[in-house]
Amino acid sequence: MTPFQVTILGCGSAMPTTYRNPTSQLIEVNNKLFMIDCGEGTQLQMRKYKARMSKLHSIFISHLHGDHVFGLPGLLSTLSLMGHTGEINIYAHKELEYFLTSFMKYYGTQLNYKINHFHLDSKNNSVIYENKSIEISSFPLKHRVDTNGFVIAEKDAPLHMKGDMIDFYRIPFSKIKEIKDGADFITEDGRVIDNKLLTTLPNPPRKYAYCSDTAYSTKIIPYIKGADVLYHEATFEEADKARAKKTYHSTAKQAAEIAKQSEVKKLIVGHYSSRYRELNQLHSEAKSIFENTVLAFEGMKIDI
Amino acid sequence: MTPFQVTILGCGSAMPTTYRNPTSQLIEVNNKLFMIDCGEGTQLQMRKYKARMSKLHSIFISHLHGDHVFGLPGLLSTLSLMGHTGEINIYAHKELEYFLTSFMKYYGTQLNYKINHFHLDSKNNSVIYENKSIEISSFPLKHRVDTNGFVIAEKDAPLHMKGDMIDFYRIPFSKIKEIKDGADFITEDGRVIDNKLLTTLPNPPRKYAYCSDTAYSTKIIPYIKGADVLYHEATFEEADKARAKKTYHSTAKQAAEIAKQSEVKKLIVGHYSSRYRELNQLHSEAKSIFENTVLAFEGMKIDI
Structure with a gap:
């Protein structure tokens, strides 16, 4: 089987800590490197975990909160310094242009590659990238601002x-x-x-689903159904359920409930609130609903 | 004596590495906290070295290259999340507005403090902040874009x-x-x-000077003359002198030459190119001209 691997670069939330970086992850599939979200410090995390920047094909930004996007200027600049040519595709909501335009105005003339910004549809499920072997789609999540989840799936292979x-x-x-x-x-x-x-028979097609940030929402189940691995945010413990609801985040138990109803094979939880240094409680709450739950950590690699 | 202390948060250059962060430093003086430059990851470095964010009074940005400024959105957001109120002063060239405006457009409504942006004069020496006890001035450096150095000095104290x-x-x-x-x-x-x-007699007034990024330029000597501590960039070893000239950076020997001619008491060099893992050569080249030279490193604290 060709590699289909996720690397967690950061699984903290809005308030960074010394032990957790803001959100970003890399997905290697079909001999390409995709990134989902790009919090501050992502380029440093790529170096730390020896990711091959030159292989980076596209960047998917779930939403425009800073902890998912503030690493973009640094990454885009460094890609250019490293001699990246050709194109980089960024899939993000339209409003990223506020950010990109100012960046391009001052820094863009020095870039030796082209940035293509594709707008995400925050209302509907849609295929945003496909080739012969894989298909990447996005679908709406339930958060304080327009937010999309992503599914990266292999297509049915021939015999x-x-x-x-x-x-x-x-x-x-x-x-x-x-x-x-x-x-x-x-x-x-x-x-x-x-x-x-x-x-x-060929290997069955593999499927990875990413849902962060989002409140508990069963509407997303049809999109992520049967995924081999689901990454779902679990910002809070059950005791902070009211706070989860208010801020449009999920508890670990809610993430596990979604995993169970979606019949995925494995659940990875992340995007932990900075209030929790220890994650045992959060982990056991999720496992009480969905046994095959693992805690994300910086540098973690998951084979799909 | 009241504390007058510099903390190095980052002393790498444009290309970040796993062992060096981009430029930022904190200066505690007069019971206030000032920041010079704010490369990506600065807020994480502040946490790592236990700096008190709530004390932050002003941020001085030497120039708008990404490795001196890309940490600003994250820092400004986190300050707000932490409940910072009142004002933050940013002293930077006018063009920072490209960056700040877009940031404010999308993120600004959530900030619970006011940002005052004061424009630096890239042509002349000028006092940019003063109170009863201290004076902060800026002066032009010699770089590819408008760049200013800074001097933070105590005023003559009464008997x-x-x-x-x-x-x-x-x-x-x-x-x-x-x-x-x-x-x-x-x-x-x-x-x-x-x-x-x-x-x-009172303690003699103390003076700290910051020069990064800059090519070798004796024009800056009058401004930094007699400083207790001079931080001067030393991006390159002498063997890469041609590259230093081309990119408007300095060699370690050139930094030491400036220190010597300025009759400062101590020189700290930093902003090392990512090509050097080991800094012994760079250090000894500087020391051959100016003996009291120390290498900056992340987390270093220097009492002025």
């Missing part, structure tokens, strides 16, 4: 051709694509060879 | 009154100010008491 069968039945190259798509093979003398003899 | 002499000669309270300013005291029966009997 695997058995190499030895190609030789055995002398299958011409021109027939291989249709066999991979499920067709039987008919030999020169008219024998029908069942597709099952010629192929094996 | 110290000897407490026991007040009682002995029954000096009325109303006379004390003029005696502190140098006057003799005349007793009720007409005797003239020499001021020298009544007072001791």
